[in-house]
Amino acid sequence: MFKNYLKIAWRNIKRNKLHSFIHISGLAVAFSICILLFLVAYFHLNFDSFHENESLLFRTSRFEKNEQGPQISSQMPLPLAGALEAEIPDIETAIIINNGKPENISYGNKNLERLVARTNPDFFEVFSFPIIKGNKETALSDIHNIVLSESMAHNIFGNTDPIGKELKIGKSGEEQIYSVSAVVKDAPKNSSIRFDAVARIESLSGYQGYKNNWASNASNIFVKIAKNSNPATVENKLVPFVEKYYAEQLQQLKSHNSGVVDTRELLSINLTNIEDMHFSGEKSAPKKLVYAIMALGAFILLIACFNFVNLNMAQSFQRSRELGVRKTMGAFKGQLFLQLWGEAFMMYFFGFILGLGIAYQLLPTFSTQFGGGLDIAILFEPVFLAILFGVFVIVTLLAGGYPAIKMANFRLVQILKGNVSTKKPGALRNSLLIGQFAISSLLICISWIAGQQLDFLRQIPIGFEKEQVLSIPVGYQEDGRKVLARMRNELASEPNVVSVTGAGGNMGRGRDRMTSTSIVGIDYNQRQISAYSLLADFDYLKTLEIPIIQGRDFDPSFTTDAESAVVVTESFVKAMGESDPIGKYLDGEEGSQIIGVVPDFNAYAPSEKSLPIIIHLSNDEAINYIFLKVGSDNPQRTMERLKSTWEKVAPKSMFNASFLDENIQAWYEIESTMTTIFGIASGIAIFLSCLGLFAISMLVIELRTKEIGIRKVVGASINEIVSMISYHFLKLIAISLFIAMPLAWFAMENWMQNYEHRIEIGIFTFIGIGLLVIMIALVTVSFHSIKAALANPVKSLRTE
Template sequence: MFKNYLKIAWRNIKRNKLHSFINVAGLAVAFSVCILLFLVAYFHLSFDSFHEEKSQLFRTSRFTNSVQGPEMSSQMPLPAAAAFEAEIPEIEIAVTVNRGMPENIAYGNKNIERPITRTEPDFLDLFTFHIIKGNRETMLSGIHNIALSESTAHAIFGDTDPIGKELKIGKLGEEQIYSVSAVVKDAPKNSSIRFDAVARIESINGYAENKNNWASNASNVFIKIAENTNLRMIEDKLVPFVEKYYPEQLAQLKSEHPETMETHELLNIGLTNIEDIHFSGERSAPKALVFAIMALGIFILLIACFNFVNLNMARSFKRSRELGVRKTLGAFKGQLFLQLWGEAFLLYFFGFIIGMVVAYQLLPSFSAQFGGGLDIAVLFHPTFLAILVGVFIGVTLIAGGYPALKMANFRLVEILKGNVSTKKPGALRNTLLVGQFAISSLLICMSWIAGQQLDFLREIPIGFERDQVVSIPVGYQEDGRKVLARMRNELANDSNIISIAGAGGNLGRGRDRTTSTSIIGWDYDQKQISAYRLLGDFDYLKTLQIPILKGRDFDPAFSTDTTNAVIVTESFVKAMGESDPVGKYLGREEGNQIIGVVPDFNAYSPSERTLPILIDLSADEAINYIFLKVSTDNPQLVMERLASVWEKVAPRAIFNASFLDENLQAWYEVERTMTQIFGIASGIAILLSCLGLFAISLLVIELRTKEIGIRKVMGASVKGIVRMISVHFLKLVLISLVIAVPLAWYAMQNWIEGYENRIAIDPLTFVWVGFLVALIAVLTVSFHAIRVAMANPVKSLKTE
């Protein structure tokens, strides 16, 4: 009997090719998009879930209620880990984790650049990373032991056993010798803790000076609490902990906030579970984006399901006589339901398989486009497959089962009398059409507003020259200051080079994909000022075209500029409360004298909270980037010239030059991703909605063919008939807009509130979206309406 059901279902599918194609195509598109979007959400929501004791693992962070506003930072001082273990018994293990900038690793004639993660010997007692070679217990027993990740070990040694081999790490002339003690399996892609090599924290630069310095906030601290420990108990014990180890900072904060007396309101240490670290940045957009992506997948699948239900219910009139005959011959409701649901199952199965194949083919390019770090193997992970099969069965039972159940329940007498009809639009069909276009309109509004916010951020004046400024990472095999001096000599007479300067960090993210942030607190007149600290060499301001408002620029004629001179922005001066800060000193010792004031500019993304900026000229710190202001109409020619010079001045470093305007695009990756995903999703949603509307309007018009013929005989015009048919569907579209517009406004208003700089949502946006959706719907319906209105009424009257 089951075989008979399949045969009948297959014959019906073949007989109604257009109907079947629309259903399968819509379902395949919806399933493929849903699978890709669910993969992205699955990847992000699974971050750090592989750790065996994840419920007991936390990262610490500091909350400070400064005069500039509340500040949250995960950077902790070096002595904090040992103090946590000593002061709070419920903390079983505490480790410092410092993932520094890339360093040069040399073995024989081979050199590679990798960041070294410096930590405690208990690193693997906290985190679940597996040892491939070496001994877990003695991995970091010596200060100059180093464990390599699997990929780093292969890059250096190939297939040779690395255990016991010696590596030189550091710049030329400053190398330290490390012995390879272990090889650790690469961290999973969904790990917040990344490492290429792991060494002892004692080997970090400046450890001796900062090991007891509670103001040296530069590392993360992770803790493991005892099993079944009440987290509130630990948080309560952290209050006296703060009072004991931060007395000076607390005293200063109390003087700044005389109305606030509670310690936790001024300064406290918070705990973030390891599974929440991926979403615990200053901005909540990434997590909101993940949930939005899940909603997109559900919305698009819903639209395809609505299409399926609508088309099957609309076709029920045409199949009523078939069902009546079957009932007359003795078919039970259950048998009819199985037959009709079997047809639905086949269509869904074809759509699901095609969708899986399409998703499999698109996954690599989709992952590369949106930076998801997705792996094709995840598509066949048992958990993810179970989710997909569950979604498939649920959708098939609901969307396929409902029309089958309704048709199986048709009354025999009404069927045989021909009273089963869908000439008048049903409430269900109208509701589903309204739902489809409401979702489509919502997505179009959201993608449009997200695009406006992205454009707004890109157009914000950033305060420095981004055009025709080249950024070159020095790398870690050369001395940046020596390379800078050589470049100045080589390019001194080049008319295309306006100025050259060195910097400690990049602006934006260049081709080395490295970015760093340094936030330092400065004391002035019993006030603590938090500021971004930038390292800049001579001509830094000139190269970036940042004007001096007061005082002067760094000048080689002043020998003290390399030791105690700083330049600050206007917002820094405002925080100081001084009208003329030039000549004033920061800190307790006269070691940081302000020599100049510049306008505020964005050293980091305009989408994030801005802080004052302090620029200093330290002769002891490394120059990691070289900026060049160029003047040319042929950027490619300049790049070729710089590449040839680079080979002379830095023969061991890779030439990874880029223009600053390219680097700054990395600031907007979240917004760009959101705009693209919502744009693609809204396009697919409106396409599927129009596909369903196209088929529904065709069936409705077929059922009204005789009526239209009579109206033409009675003198109705083609224009009048088209208007009559289109107005009904246009009303449904307008109702969908009434639902979608408030939801879009509410969702996007909440989203843009998370930005320091944001747009005001323009009501005209919704007007234009409404006009666009209405126009698309009218054009879709009009295709059939015009064709039937222009048909010969004699043929129309012969139908049915």
């Protein structure tokens, strides 16, 4: 019997090719989008979950409430780790992880730029990164031991055993020699702790100056608490700890917040479980966005289910006599249900397999949109496959089961008369249509408003010149200061190069994809000021065309400029509370002296918290980027000249130049991705919804065939009949818009609270979206409406 059901199902699918194509293609698109979006959510929600003791592992962070408002940072001082172990009995181990910038690693003639994490000897005892060669207990027993990742070891040594081999790490003339003691499996892509190699913290350059310096915040501190301990209890014990080790800073904060008594409201050390770390911090992945992506996948699938139900119910009238004959021949309701549900199951199965194939093909491109990390192998993980199978079964039972039950319960007499039902579409059918268009309208609103916010961010004046300014990463195999001096000499006579300068960090994100933030705390006349610290060189302001509004620029004729002079922004002056800051010293007379003031500009993305800026020179800090202001005449020739010059002055470093306007666009990757994803999803949603509307309009017109014929006989015009049919659907579309728009406003208002600069959502945005949705719906309905209005009323009245 089951075999016969399958044969009949297959014949019906082949007989109704257009109907089957709409079903299967719609389901395939919905399943593929749903799989890809669920895959993104699965990837992010499983961050750092591979550690054996994840429930006991926490990252520390510092909360501080100063005059500029609340500040949260996970960058902590080195001596904090030892103090936590000594003072808090519930903390079994405190691990330091210092991830600086990539370093040059050399072996023989090979030179690679890779990330070296500096940490404690028991790093591999606490974190679950499997050692595949060497001994976990002794891997970091010596200060000059180094553990390589599997891919790093292969890149350097190939198939040769790396254990015992010596590597040089550091710039030419400053290298340290390390002995390879172990090889560790590459960190999973959904790991917040990233490294290419691991070495002891004592090997960190400048370690002796940092190890007892509580003011130097440049490392992450992780703690492992005892099994019977509670994180809340540990945080309570950290209150007296803060009062002991941060007494001076706490006293300053209390002097500016006289009404605040509770230490936690001013300064605290907090714990974040390692599984939540991916979603904490200013630059972390927004968890709400991950949940929104999951909801988006569910919405698309839900629309496809509604569409399937509507199309099946619309087709049921064409199969009414077939079902009547089967009932007459003795078929039971259960048998009819199995047959009809079997057909639905086959269509869902074909749609699911096709959707899985489409997702497989699109995954690399989709992964690139999310910055990489998604692996095809995740599709075949048992847990993810179980989730997909569960979704498939539930969707098939719900969306395929309802039409099967409804059709199996048709009354025999009415079936044989060809009059299955004379009632108007029921509440459920209308609810499906309202739900479809409510979801579609919601997605259109979100993508539209997100696009407006993105355009707004891009139009915010950034305060410096981004056109015709090139940024070139120096890399870590060359000395940036020497490269800068050579570039200035080589290009001194080049007419198309206006100025050359260097900096510690990039503006925007260049082709090396690196970005770094340095925030310093300044105590000026009992005022706590947090500011971005930018390392620059002479002609920095000239190259970026940042004007001096008070004081002067850095000048090579002043020998002290490279040692103690700083240029600050207007907001820094405001935080100081000074009307004339020129000549004032920061941190006492032995500290830095302000020589100039510039307008505020965006050193980092406008979506991030805006802080004052201090620009300083240095004879010791590394220059990591070269900036060049070039003329607009013959840019191709200028680029070729710069490339040849670069190969001459920095032969070990790749010429990876980009214009600052390109770099600035990388600031908006999250917003751009969100706009793209929701835009595509809203397009798919409205397409699937229109298919559902197409099916319902066909169903409604079939139910009202005789009514339309009578209206034509008594004199109704074509326009009146089309308006009558369209009005019914417009009411439902209007209801869906009234549901979707308040939800969209609420969601986007909450989302934009994360931005210091944001748009105001106006009523005209919703009016425009509403008109667009109504026009799409009218075009969809008009096909059947006009066809019904033009039909011969005599044929309509003979449908009995």
